[in-house]
């Protein structure tokens with residue numbers, strides 16, 4: 001994945017509407033990027049922004065978080081936006097934790113809620 005920035009988008013189920021609305025509101029910024037997303041999240045974002053360049057990976061509980069972690073490790077993801085649901089237990093919590101750990105290890109920007117994502121996007125818009 002060459003020159004355009006590659007963003008990874010993920011949202012837990014209770015946050016998917018919020019992420020889709022956030023991407024829609026900032027569609028012009030996202031249109032300048034390549035995007036990878038976990039399966040269901042990517043589908044939901046494409047429903048509202050069908051023109052975006054989104055590669056959908058596996059669903060999170062089936063390995064999608066790990067796929068994005070691997071892309072971070074190979075230097076192919078520049079930024080992670082992950083709308084996390086802190087109130088619901090997840091069967092794949094270890095995968096989520098491993099993904100966040102790799103984002104820290106490789107020191108890429110990581111927004112885990114909308115407020116931080118707004119700041120990241122504002123930075124890219126300017």
Ligand SMILES: O=C(CO)COP(=O)(O)O
Nearest residue numbers: 038039040041059060061
């Ligand atoms: O579970 C997820 C992240 O941990 C998200 O996966 P989906 O986008 O496939 O729902």
